[in-house]
Amino acid sequence: MADQVYEATCTAPVNIAVVKYWGKRDTTLILPTNSSLSVTLSQDDLRSLTSARCITAAGQGSGEDRLWLNGHEEEINPDGRTHRCLAELRHLRKALESRDASLPKLTAYPLHIASENNFPTAAGLASSASGLAALIATISQLYSLTPQNGISISDLSRIARQGSGSACRSMFGGYVAWEMGQKEDGSDSVAVEVAPASHWPDLHALILVVSDKKKGTPSTAGMQRTVATSDLLQHRIDKVVPARMQRISQAILDRDFDQFAVETMADSNQFHAVCLDTQPPIFYLNDVSRAVIQLVTELNRASVDDAGRGYVAAYTYDAGPNAVLYIREPDVDRVLRLVEHYFPQSASSSSAIPTDIPAGFNAQVIPQHPLGSVARIIHTKVGDGPRVLESAQHGLLDPQSGLPKSVVASAA
Amino acid sequence: MADQVYEATCTAPVNIAVVKYWGKRDTTLILPTNSSLSVTLSQDDLRSLTSARCITAAGQGSGEDRLWLNGHEEEINPDGRTHRCLAELRHLRKALESRDASLPKLTAYPLHIASENNFPTAAGLASSASGLAALIATISQLYSLTPQNGISISDLSRIARQGSGSACRSMFGGYVAWEMGQKEDGSDSVAVEVAPASHWPDLHALILVVSDKKKGTPSTAGMQRTVATSDLLQHRIDKVVPARMQRISQAILDRDFDQFAVETMADSNQFHAVCLDTQPPIFYLNDVSRAVIQLVTELNRASVDDAGRGYVAAYTYDAGPNAVLYIREPDVDRVLRLVEHYFPQSASSSSAIPTDIPAGFNAQVIPQHPLGSVARIIHTKVGDGPRVLESAQHGLLDPQSGLPKSVVASAA
Numbered sequence: 148m149a150d151q152v153y154e155a156t157c158t159a160p161v162n163i164a165v166v167k168y169w170g171k172r173d174t175t176l177i178l179p180t181n182s183s184l185s186v187t188l189s190q191d192d193l194r195s196l197t198s199a200r201c202i203t204a205a206g207q208g209s210g211e212d213r214l215w216l217n218g219h220e221e222e223i224n225p226d227g228r229t230h231r232c233l234a235e236l237r238h239l240r241k242a243l244e245s246r247d248a249s250l251p252k253l254t255a256y257p258l259h260i261a262s263e264n265n266f267p268t269a270a271g272l273a274s275s276a277s278g279l280a281a282l283i284a285t286i287s288q289l290y291s292l293t294p295q296n297g298i299s300i301s302d303l304s305r306i307a308r309q310g311s312g313s314a315c316r317s318m319f320g321g322y323v324a325w326e327m328g329q330k331e332d333g334s335d336s337v338a339v340e341v342a343p344a345s346h347w348p349d350l351h352a353l354i355l356v357v358s359d360k361k362k363g364t365p366s367t368a369g370m371q372r373t374v375a376t377s378d379l380l381q382h383r384i385d386k387v388v389p390a391r392m393q394r395i396s397q398a399i400l401d402r403d404f405d406q407f408a409v410e411t412m413a414d415s416n417q418f419h420a421v422c423l424d425t426q427p428p429i430f431y432l433n434d435v436s437r438a439v440i441q442l443v444t445e446l447n448r449a450s451v452d453d454a455g456r457g458y459v460a461a462y463t464y465d466a467g468p469n470a471v472l473y474i475r476e477p478d479v480d481r482v483l484r485l486v487e488h489y490f491p492q493s494a495s496s497s498s499a500i501p502t503d504i505p506a507g508f509n510a511q512v513i514p515q516h517p518l519g520s521v522a523r524i525i526h527t528k529v530g531d532g533p534r535v536l537e538s539a540q541h542g543l544l545d546p547q548s549g550l551p552k553s554v555v556a557s558a559a
Numbered sequence: 560m561a562d563q564v565y566e567a568t569c570t571a572p573v574n575i576a577v578v579k580y581w582g583k584r585d586t587t588l589i590l591p592t593n594s595s596l597s598v599t600l601s602q603d604d605l606r607s608l609t610s611a612r613c614i615t616a617a618g619q620g621s622g623e624d625r626l627w628l629n630g631h632e633e634e635i636n637p638d639g640r641t642h643r644c645l646a647e648l649r650h651l652r653k654a655l656e657s658r659d660a661s662l663p664k665l666t667a668y669p670l671h672i673a674s675e676n677n678f679p680t681a682a683g684l685a686s687s688a689s690g691l692a693a694l695i696a697t698i699s700q701l702y703s704l705t706p707q708n709g710i711s712i713s714d715l716s717r718i719a720r721q722g723s724g725s726a727c728r729s730m731f732g733g734y735v736a737w738e739m740g741q742k743e744d745g746s747d748s749v750a751v752e753v754a755p756a757s758h759w760p761d762l763h764a765l766i767l768v769v770s771d772k773k774k775g776t777p778s779t780a781g782m783q784r785t786v787a788t789s790d791l792l793q794h795r796i797d798k799v800v801p802a803r804m805q806r807i808s809q810a811i812l813d814r815d816f817d818q819f820a821v822e823t824m825a826d827s828n829q830f831h832a833v834c835l836d837t838q839p840p841i842f843y844l845n846d847v848s849r850a851v852i853q854l855v856t857e858l859n860r861a862s863v864d865d866a867g868r869g870y871v872a873a874y875t876y877d878a879g880p881n882a883v884l885y886i887r888e889p890d891v892d893r894v895l896r897l898v899e900h901y902f903p904q905s906a907s908s909s910s911a912i913p914t915d916i917p918a919g920f921n922a923q924v925i926p927q928h929p930l931g932s933v934a935r936i937i938h939t940k941v942g943d944g945p946r947v948l949e950s951a952q953h954g955l956l957d958p959q960s961g962l963p964k965s966v967v968a969s970a971a
Contacts, residue, residue, distance in 0.1 A: 235765045378798070382798075383791065417834055420833065427860075433846055
C-alpha cells in the first residue's frame with residue numbers, strides 16, 4: 148500500500164501599495180511605524196507558486212526542512228525569518244493535533260518546499276511578498292490551518308508579516324489594509340480586507356519596467372536609515388498616514404477613482420520625499436520615472452474638471468524606478484497607447500501621438516524617449532487572494548523523490 | 560557750466576543658501592515662511608553691475624524712470640516689484656532732503672538704470688538676487704542712504720527683499736541670515752550678517768553647471784504650490800529650520816566645517832523632499848545631480864572618522880539641477896580633479912581616477928559620465944558685499960545721452 152501523501156500547492160499574488168509601508172518600529176517582529184494599504188494584482192499574470200510536502204518516508208530527504216526558490220536550494224537559517232514562519236505554522240498545527248487525536252501528526256515530518264515566480268527578478272518586482280504569502284498559504288493548506296479550524300486569514304497574515312512585512316497584504320485579494328497595531332508582541336499587526344476584488348473589479352494596472360543601471364538601496368536597510376535620520380518621517384507617521392488610510396479606504400468603498408488617484412499619487416510622492424529627507428539621501432526615482440510622472444500629471448490636468456473629477460491614471464512607485472499606473476478598464480487602451488508613444492516598445496512604434504488625447508493636452512510635456520527607456524509594460528488588474536491548486540497537476544515536487552522536478556545546479 | 564552729474568555704479572554678489580528659503584507667508588511683501596542662511600560668493604567671479612543716474616537735463620530721457628537689463632530695456636510695471644523698490648528708496652531720500660535743505664532734490668528727477676550680469680543666464684544661476692541687490696546698492700549710494708545718514712544695510716535689505724526675496728541676503732558679504740521676522744508689515748524681515756567673509760575666508764565653492772533639457776518649475780510658482788499642498792512643509796518650518804539656523808550659525812562662528820557640511824546637505828535634501836511632497840510634485844534634481852550627490856556622499860564616507868570628523872565637501876542644490884559644492888581651500892584641487900574624472904570637461908580628460916582619493920573610496924560609486932553632463936565648472940569662494948565703483952571708469956550709462964553705452968536692439 149502506498150504511503151499517504153501530504154502535499155499542498157498554492158499560488159499567491161503580488162500586491163502594490165497605495166499607502167506605503169516605510170519604517171519598522173520592531174525589526175525582529177517586523178512591526179511597521181504606520182499602517183499601509185495595497186491592491187492585490189491578478190495571479191493570472193503575476194504569481195508565486197509553492198508546493199510543500201511532509202517527508203514521511205524515512206529514505207527521502209535529510210530529516211531537515213529544505214527549501215528551493217526558482218530551482219536553487221536555499222539554506223533555512225535557524226535564526227532567520229523563514230524558520231520563524233515554519234515554527235509558527237507548526238505551533239498552530241500542533242494545537243490542532245492536540246485537540247483532535249485522529250489528525251495525522253504532520254508536525255513530526257520534515258518539510259520540502261519548492262517555490263517559483265512566473266516573473267523574472269529582472270522585472271524589478273518585489274518577489275518576497277508573493278513568495279512568502281505562497282509559502283504561508285501552502286503550508287497552512289497542508290496543515291489544515293483554516294477558518295473551519297478557527298484560524299483566520301488575518302491570523303495567517305500575522306505569520307506572513309514576520310517573514311516579509313508586506314507579504315501579509317498578499318494573503319488577501321482585492322483591497323487590503325495592513326493595520327500597524329499597537330501591541331508590543333505584534334498580535335494586532337495584521338492584514339484585513341478593505342474590499343474584495345469583486346467590489347471594484349475594473350481597476351487595472353500597467354507596470355512600466357524602467358531600466359536602471361545602478362542598484363538601488365535595499366528597502367530593508369533604507370527604511371531604517373529613514374527612521375534614524377529623517378526629520379519629516381515622524382510627521383508623516385503621526386499626522387498624515389492615519390487620515391489618508393481613512394480617506395483611501397472610503398474611496399475604495401465608494402469606487403471613487405478621483406479620490407483614490409489623488410491619495411495614491413500624494414502618498415507615493417511623500418514616500419519618495421522622506422527617502423530624499425534621509426541622510427545620506429535615498430533616490431529610487433530616475434529621469435524616466437520622473438518623465439512618467441510628468442506625463443500622467445499632464446494627462447490628468449487636461450482631463451480633470453473644476454470640481455476635481457475626471458482623473459484618468461494614478462502613478463505609484465515602490466523602492467525602485469518602475470512605475471505602476473492604476474487605471475479604470477475603459478481608459479486602459481488609450482493610456483497604454485499614450486505611454487507607448489512616449490516610451491516606444493519596438494523600433495516600428497508609431498511616432499504619431501494618439502488622436503484620443505484630451506483637448507488641451509500639451510504633447511510637448513516630455514520628449515519621446517529612446518527605445519528601451521521603459522523595457523517592458525505588464526498589463527494586469529486587481530485580483531483575488533492565494534489559490535489552492537492540485538499538486539498532482541501543478542505541484543513542483545517529484546512524487547517519487549520528494550525533490551523539486553526542476554533543480555538548477557548550484558555552483559559548488 | 561556743466562550740470563552736476565548724479566550717478567552711481569555698484570556691483571553686488573550672488574549668494575547660495577545653505578538653509579533654503581521656500582515658501583512665502585505674504586506674496587506681496589515677500590515675507591518668508593522660514594528664516595534662511597546663505598554664503599555670499601566672490602564678485603571677482605560672479606556679479607551684477609548696475610549704474611543709476613538722475614536725469615537732470617530736460618532734454619534727456621522721457622521724464623520717466625527707465626531700466627535696461629543686459630542691454631534690453633525692460634518696462635517698469637507700476638504695480639511691480641522694481642517700482643515698489645524705487646518708491647521705497649525715494650521715500651527714504653525724501654526724508655533726508657526734508658531734514659537737510661542743502662541736499663539736492665534728487666527725488667525730483669527720473670532715473671535711468673542699467674544693469675549687467677557677468678555670468679550667462681544659461682549658467683542656470685539665479686540672477687535676480689544679485690541684480691536686485693545691485694539695484695538697491697546703487698540707488699542707495701546715489702541717494703546717500705548710508706549708515707552715516709541713519710540707514711543701515713539691514714534697512715536696505717528690507718527693500719531688496721521686496722524686489723526679490725533672497726536678494727536681501729546679497730546686501731551683505733560673508734555669511735548671512737535672512738531672519739523671517741514676525742510682523743505683518745515685514746519690518747523685521749531683514750538680512751543680518753552672521754559673520755563677514757574675513758571670519759572664515761577659506762571656504763570655496765565649485766558650481767557644477769548641469770545641463771537639463773527641460774525647463775523646471777519657476778521657483779515663485781513652485782514654492783506657493785508647496786505651501787498649498789505639502790503635508791510636510793509646515794513641520795519643516797515649525798520644527799526643523801529654527802534649530803538648524805542656530806546650529807549652522809554656530810558652525811560658521813566656530814569654523815566647524817563638519818557641522819556646516821552635515822547641516823547644509825541635510826537642508827538641501829529636505830528642500831527637495833518638500834518639493835517632491837508637493838502636488839503635483841516638483842523635481843529639480845536630475846540623474847546627473849543625483850550622481851554628484853552620490854559622489855560627494857562616497858567621498859565623505861571614505862573620509863569621515865568615527866567621531867564624525869573629516870568631511871571634505873558639502874553639496875547644495877537650489878531650484879535647478881546645478882550642484883554647488885562647498886569645500887575648504889586645501890581640499891579644492893583634489894575635489895576638482897575627482898569631479899573632473901567622473902564628469903569630464905574635455906575630450907582629452909584623463910580616464911584614470913586621481914591618486915589622492917581617500918583609502919576605501921569606492922571608485923565604482925558612479926560611472927564616468929559622458930562629456931557635457933556637467934557643462935561647466937565655476938570655481939569661486941566666499942566674498943564680500945556690494946562694492947561701489949567709479950562711474951567714470953565702470954559706468955554703464957553714456958555721460959552725454961544718459962542711455963546705456965551698449966543697447967541690444969529689441970524686436971519691434
